Amino acid sequence: MxxxxxxxxxxxxxxxxxxxxxxxxxxxxxxxxxxxxxxxxxxxxxxxxxxxxxxxxxxxxxxxYTAVRTGVDFVDYLRNSIIITVVLTAVQVVLGVLSAYALAFLRFPGRGVVLMVIIAALMVPSQITMISNYALVSGLGWRNSFAGIIVPLAGVAFGTFLMRNHFLSLPTEVLEAAEMDAAGPIRTLLRVVLPMSWPTLIAFTLITVVNEWNQYLWPLLIAEDSSVAPLPVGLTQLQDAEGLTNWGPVMAGTVLTMVPILVVFLLLQRHMIKGLTAGAVKG
Amino acid sequence: MATVTFEGASRTYPHSTRPAVDRLELEVHDGEFLVVVGPSGCGKSTSLRMLAGLEPVTGGRVLIDGADVTGRRARDRDVAMVFQSYALYPNMTAGENMGFALRNVGVSKAETKARVAEAARILELEDQLDRRPSRMSGGQRQRVAMGRAIVRNPKVFCMDEPLSNLDAKLRVSTRAEIAGLQRRLGTTTVYVTHDQTEAMTMGDRVCVLLDGELQQVGSPTELYERPRNTFVAGFIGSPAINLVDAVPVREGRAVVSGSLELVVPAQGPGPSEVTVGIRPEGLEVVADGEPPRAGDLAARVTRIERMGSETFVFAEPTHLTPGVSVRSGHLVVRVGKRQVVTEGQPLVLRTHLDEVLLFGPDGDALR
Missing domain, CATH: 1.20.5 (Single alpha-helices involved in coiled-coils or other helix-helix interfaces)
Structure with a gap:
């Protein structure tokens, strides 16, 4: 048939x-x-x-894997990576959320201009500002220091933009209810706005964590040894130490670099999907 | 407990030439339930939001208890609002939703708990206090929104179409509950709706708005029986009033048809044409064989709507004065359920002359 x-x-x-x-x-x-x-x-x-x-x-x-441990100061690089990533993520999330809240809900003169500047900053590749940043950091005596690596990377444009757009999508009436209920800006942010924004905030955090974990070029310029250099720079050191023919330890180092971020991703991605605005307004 | 006064209050939105609310003059008495009603875009919600402090006042003043609150922030006005969407905080339980405002102004945990419990008792929400809004029905959410307003014991309640998301049956019962609750608490209330039934049944007084302008304020009966213009006459009452346009005035009498003539009250020359308004119950069907009288109108039945307890007959008048037209094309007549009427049947309609309303060419009532 x-x-x-x-x-x-x-x-x-x-x-x-x-x-x-x-x-x-x-x-x-x-x-x-x-x-x-x-x-x-x-x-x-x-x-x-x-x-x-x-x-x-x-x-x-x-x-x-043994070669990774013995060949370079892997534990130092890992510690540096964790410090840089945690500090940068915390700073960026706090700054991003606060600036987005201001741009979305507070009325102040020049709000539109500030937003335009932030969007413009998104369009400038970081490589362009690298030379001037290096001169500045060097002048401050911050070479080979965490401050030198972290401060220039702590600016946030993407997160502000992402969170602002999300905040604008929240039901206006709930925010007005908070205003009527005499909640000040910080209380409104913490008790009303953020609880309705977890999925976006987690997405923003995750993107930031991955991004900062993988920072390579700027730390490579600023860090001079394993006291402040993060893992990606450490992998380069490993490659140099092992010569260009011994890829085994480099691959092992890469795997070890990926594992922590994979764990973070697996932990957070579940919460990204959960919608939390249900029940605020009708439906 | 407070009075609310709008003193020439206006709101013009940016990039708009016409004000959304135009020099509103309105006084709400202490403890009064005032319903603001009007079609979409008439400025009723805007007026309410101006009172609540959610909308800036671009002209005039708003006073609460005699104090000018025009420039005051919403949170400093001691006004509570019930939103159309309820606007509950989704991350908080019903109890937390209701207590949030109290905690924000520094009321102790124990007292917040006591006041929330009291509000929950009044609203029969005691067993719902630990639930999140997403796990509640529409009616329960509506109660939580009410509870959020009453725990604060504010000077004024603002309600913005709080029943429009409920189904028809629940709306009727909640309507009575809100009105009863307001009477019990005695809090000055401004209630916005587009539903004239809510306006008629709930308010001590009703305020009708159109295009941002106040049309009339008065008791529901006053609005129904003595509307100031054709808009109010048409908006209040269901089915709507019958309006007969372009009725010529001859020697002080409006001539609707050969047999229906109405005295036009006028000082001086008076208008040459008027609009005649007759409520559906201001007309009755004359039984067969009864002798014709002055004030009778001949008509033909075009459609019948049986509501169960009463019947609405849609009839087209057949012998009107040339040039006279009926707005919407037919007269609506309310008849008892026992009266037998069939489609296409010719009828004689008798007018209750003392209930007829007359409006000038500008739409304003002639008195």
Whole structure:
């Protein structure tokens, strides 16, 4: 018995096939390199270079991970990364939320201009300001210090923009109710606005954490040794230390760098999806 | 307990030439329930928000208890508001929602708890205090919104269409509850609605707005029986009043048809044309065989709406004076449920002459 498909069914099947093809390409592009990093980190040095490629490390070895620990001050780099990321995330989230609140809800002269300046700042690539920032930081004597790494990166434009737009989407009447209920700006922010903004705030926090964890160019310029340099810079050190042919420890270092951020992501992403405004107004 | 006074209060929105509320003059007495009613965009919500302090007043003044509050912030006016959407805080329980304002002004935890419990008792919300708004029904949310207003014991309640999100049946019962609650608490209340039934049933007085301008303030009966103009006459009452336009005036009498003539009260020359207003119950169907009288109108039934307890007959008058037209094309007549009427049937309608309203060409009532 033959089944004939209706035209829309045939096109539906074609579209599904196209979708799966796209999915496959994405997996190859994104997941394959990740897998390669993971696999290589457990291979012995000669196995990384064998042709044809071996997909599973055989024998499995953890010597690359030992090399990371002994080759560079991995723990120092990790500590630095945590300090830089935590401080920068805290500062950016606080500044972003406060400035967004002001731009969304408070009326003051020049509000529009401030917003325009912030949006303009979003459009300037950080590399452009790097030389002048370096001169400034150097002049302040902040080279090879946490202040030198953190302060120039602490400016926030994206977060302000993101949070402001979210705040503007909140039901006006709830904010007016808070005003009628004699809640001051800080209380309104903490008790009314933020509880309705968790998904956006968590998204903003997550983006900031990932971004700051992966900061490379600026810390590379400012940090001179393992006392302040974060992990991405440390990986470069590792590469230099191991020479250009020994990729095993570098891959192991990369895996170790990725793990903390992966944990943070897995912890936070659940909350991003939860909508919390339900029940504020009708519906 | 307070009086509210609008003294020539206006609100013109930025980039708008016409004011949304135009020199509003209105006095709300202490403890009064005033309903502000009007069609969409008439400025009724804007007026309320001007009183609450959520909308700046661009001209004139707003006074609460004789004190000018025009420049005062909403939180400093001692006014509570019930919003159309309820605007409950979704992250707080019903009890926290109600107590939030008290905590903000530094009322102790214990007293907040006591006052919330009291409000919950009045509103029959005692078993709901630990629930979040998202877990409550529309009617319960509405009560929480009411509770949030009453725990504060404010000088004035502002209510912005608080019943419009409820279903029809709940609306009727909540209507009575709110009116009863207000009478019990005796708090001055300004209540905005577009529903003339709410206006008629709830308010001590009703204020009708159109295009930002005050049309008339008065008791529901006054508005119904002595509307100041055709707009108020048409807005108050359901089904709407019958308006007969372009009725020529000859020798001081408005000639609607050969048999229906009305005396036009006028000083001086008087208008040459008037609009005649007759409520649906101001007309009755004359039984077959009864002798014709002055004030009778011949008509033909075009449609019948049976409401159960009463019936509304839509009839087209057949012998009007040339040039005279009926607004909306037909006269609505309220008849008892026992009266037999069929579509297409010719009728004779008798007018209660003492209930007829006359309006000049500008729409204002002639008295």
């Amino acid at each position: 033959t089944t004939t498909l209706a035209p829309h069914e045939r096109s539906g099947a074609l579209r599904a096939a196209g979708g799966y093809l796209g999915l496959l390409v994405v997996i190859l592009v994104v997941a394959l390199p990740l897998y390669w990093i993971l696999a290589a980190s457990f291979k012995e040095r000669p196995d990384i270079y064998t042709v044809p490629v071996t997909w599973l490390p055989d024998p499995v070895t953890t010597e690359n």
